[in-house]
Amino acid sequence: MATPQLIRGTSLPGAILLGLGAIVGTGAYVSIAMATSITGSGVLIAILIAALVAACNGLSSAQLAAVHPVSGGTYEYGYKFLNHWFGFSAGWLFVAAKSASAATAALALSLYVLPALGLAHGWQVPLALLTIAIMTLLVLAGVRRSNQANAVIVTVAIGALLVFVFTTFSAYEPTLVAAPTNAGSAHDILAAAALIFVAYTGYGRIATMGEEITSPKRNIPLAIIATVLVTTALYLLLGWALQYTNLQQQGVNESELALVALASNDTVATVVLVGAAVALLGVMLNLILGVSRVILAMGRRGDLPAVFGGLNVGQTSAPAATWLTAVVMMALALSGSVELAWSFSAFTVLVYYGITNLAALQIPAQQRFVPRAISVLGLISCLALTLFIEWRVLAAGGLLILAGLVWHRWRLHLVANK
Template structure:
């Protein structure tokens, strides 16, 4: 079986990240996305079944995390499931995974950038969003260690804000545990909510795609994946219960800024700006980690000439895939100026769920059975129960990638 395309030489990345920085990068890409964006549409889909959807998304995420950790320890190279699918299932599935990741996470980047704009300066949301993409692209260009340091600060601030929200929402006299069980739901609605909330749990993919920059990857990657995911699960559960108990499912579904609304309803309107700042900072951290992950997958695909080969260059001083980072930043900036926030979430979830379906299928070839099987079935089920517009648009773009690979493969045989 062919080894990873990466290795010593000018295009090899430097192993600079330890367990702590790797966990923080994973937290930065997860915490913020679901808390500040996906809770409201999930409540609209499932009512109080939101909590069941959260648990279901967590189960699928855990299966995916373990499959990703096993594979990343075996193949500690930039590219994540693009590499795993290629090595375990064949080039077609590797390409499909990489393509699904890039298009899905480009939409995620746009969603996070727009979240920054809407919370930081609603009157000029798009301009702020695009400026955020440009600024964070420059930071990642300068080196992943600087990115990890900034993400550590961001995660600490966001966790403090989320803790404040939980204490205020649950500590007020208006919080009612009965709201956790009231309101209608359906099995389909629960599945759709789980698919939307899965958008928030996908940050451990950033750990896998940074595999070539992690020290002692066989030990560090599995530990970092489970630590980051475990912390995120606890945070998400606490915040979801607190906000739902304060607002109820109907009011939560209608809220444009659920956490701010929960604090306001608890009688602490003066602290709403603090929550808004935390939301913007959380989205900033998620966007930074997402840009890192997409650029590393772009690097891996460019190495194999599935994307333009010049994108495989690594900066001689900073040790970063600078051309891939600049290209990804430019595309994300354009998409950010054009897309709708909620549509971006659904589109992203579809692409990322397909990406993880291939990761689980790859893990099955390692001799693992139970968790990869549950993860594979779960990913496909959640992907195809998302809103119809997300399924159709996502499937169309993934098919474009498949056709592109088929044409490239046919030309290569001539």
């Protein structure tokens, strides 16, 4: 009997909207400001570098999704096209990377709402933990992001960003536009590009929909390229606008990475606050769903204890996998640093997409529609950008990978000796 397949009901515009919904959030409302604080006007170059890397990786993901259209992303691709070590590592890294992104979203949301609530900065972590817990309960209750809800989230998030951008331009004399800040060193630009790359990786949501998108070999690559182009245009506008805010002053505080603090007036600040809240909560909901499903798959395969591969009685949710997801996200949020959490996400997601490109290179020539050179460039650029991540994050990420491989080896040993 043939395996049941999902209905191909998502068109090219729908796929683009899904990609934008997965991207516009933490990246737009946090990482561009973070990268600007590192490299000034060089952020515009960093955005273009990150976009190129994202396009290569996205096309490799599209190639894999068209040939092997299953849920699970590179976790499944690693097992299929490489070996169990790469497959496990991809799943392990995905959980870490996306949990760090969710922790960043929760901490960033706190930065946005604390002033509005009249709370001191010391409430940032407790509020982030509370937000993760509430979103986890919503997922367990069966809440999902429908296509209609996704369209609303994208519209509100992008609309608020455009209001910020154009009011920022109008708040300054035109002569200032001709005098951007120093672009910083090449090292600074590449470090910023590594952070910005994470702000693109929502395109993976498109690549994992091989069963649902009409004409996937045509529409998945087109949707990924269109999503990257639209996102790049939005990020360039935002990066340009940030050149003329107080973010360019020396001694920037992390709280100033929230665009509310950089808004030109109270009305704009309110609009940005609403946009950020909608976008960041949407990102968290999406990430809790995505990470819990990978943990579910790892539990079913035996890469994690079997309890995490179980469903509830009604087969509508995976409680154990979802709660483990929440615990990992909360642990990362305890760092209390948006920059540290986002940098950790950057390292782990770059290694994850390195495995994606490596898997894509194993696809036979007769099944390829993406040139091998694209995957080669994606692999090299991912590995190169990891070198510009802060050393303590590199060390922590390396230890995480080592711990995962030790765990995987021990699990294999237990299975072999049963």
